[in-house]
Amino acid sequence: MMTKPVTSSLAAGLFASLAVLTTGAGCGGTGLGADTRADITARMTTAQQPLESCYQAALKTNRKLQGMIVLAFVAAPKTGQFEEITVTHDELGDPGVRKCIIDEVGKLKLDKPQGSRVSISYPIHFAPNK
Amino acid sequence: MITVQQDPFPPLEIRADRPAAPPARVVLTASSITIGDKVQFATGSSQILPVSFSLLDEVARMLTDNPQIELLQIEGHTDSTGTAAVNRKLSQQRAESVLTYLTSKGVTGGRMKAKGFGPDKPVADNTSDDGKEKNRRVEFNIVKQGPKKTVVHDD
Numbered sequence: 001m002m003t004k005p006v007t008s009s010l011a012a013g014l015f016a017s018l019a020v021l022t023t024g025a026g027c028g029g030t031g032l033g034a035d036t037r038a039d040i041t042a043r044m045t046t047a048q049q050p051l052e053s054c055y056q057a058a059l060k061t062n063r064k065l066q067g068m069i070v071l072a073f074v075a076a077p078k079t080g081q082f083e084e085i086t087v088t089h090d091e092l093g094d095p096g097v098r099k100c101i102i103d104e105v106g107k108l109k110l111d112k113p114q115g116s117r118v119s120i121s122y123p124i125h126f127a128p129n130k
Numbered sequence: 131m132i133t134v135q136q137d138p139f140p141p142l143e144i145r146a147d148r149p150a151a152p153p154a155r156v157v158l159t160a161s162s163i164t165i166g167d168k169v170q171f172a173t174g175s176s177q178i179l180p181v182s183f184s185l186l187d188e189v190a191r192m193l194t195d196n197p198q199i200e201l202l203q204i205e206g207h208t209d210s211t212g213t214a215a216v217n218r219k220l221s222q223q224r225a226e227s228v229l230t231y232l233t234s235k236g237v238t239g240g241r242m243k244a245k246g247f248g249p250d251k252p253v254a255d256n257t258s259d260d261g262k263e264k265n266r267r268v269e270f271n272i273v274k275q276g277p278k279k280t281v282v283h284d285d
Binding site (some may be wrong): 037040041044045047048051052055056059060063068086112120121122123124125127129 | 138139140141142143144145146147148149151
């Protein structure tokens with residue numbers, strides 16, 4: 001699979017940490033399959049509402065809070081459960097938001113679990129409505 | 131095990147409404163700086179309670195941002211409980227305490243003077259608790275000001 005250039009200026013500085021997939025035998029060299037990628041994106045999208053709640057709550061105490069958070073986590077083999085979630089980049093710097101996000105993403109799991117661990121780096125951008 | 135670099139995921143966009151801005155606690159009028167909260171002191175003392183520091187910090191900022199205010203009178207007022215002489219002394223000490231605090235926050239001392247009026251200028255009825263509470267207050271009245279100047283902050 002080719003690595004596409006990152007065009008978003010906002011994201012440009014953040015993707016030094018590219019999503020990385022470690023595969024077991026049998027899937028070597030194929031990277032994240034399109035289906036798995038779509039599955040991950042779809043699962044993350046389902047967390048949109050809860051993540052908005054995390055952000056909304058934090059805005060009450062800090063109206064200026066905004067920026068990018070990048071999570072690194074794995075989808076466990078067989079179950080697809082998102083776990084081992086860590087924050088690798090945090091422009092918000094709000095411990096409450098960080099914990100809330102980790103809790104919410106930790107509730108997710110892939111619809112179609114893989115046979116091996118899938119390591120994922122996923123950016124989330126928080127911004128207030130205009 | 132083989133490690134393969136992947137395309138980055140596009141960021142998940144999270145939006146939320148900013149809560150309404152709280153009303154300003156410190157407002158500049160033509161003749162005064164009004165405060166939407168009370169300056170609180172230890173009972174019977176001129177010691178400012180820490181809970182009021184942020185309020186006075188905003189007053190200091192207002193003065194720094196408005197150099198056209200050349201002279202501000204910090205006025206201490208009390209209710210009518212106790213003797214007038216004691217109240218005048220206490221209100222004077224409290225006004226001076228506020229002046230000292232504002233000076234510590236970078237406001238030039240020469241731009242301010244402190245005056246304690248004790249119970250002499252009530253704004254409410256001293257026969258009710260509510261009225262007494264209103265009368266116990268600190269006011270910031272502008273005595274002298276020049277033309278409006280613009281302040282540019284480095285931050």
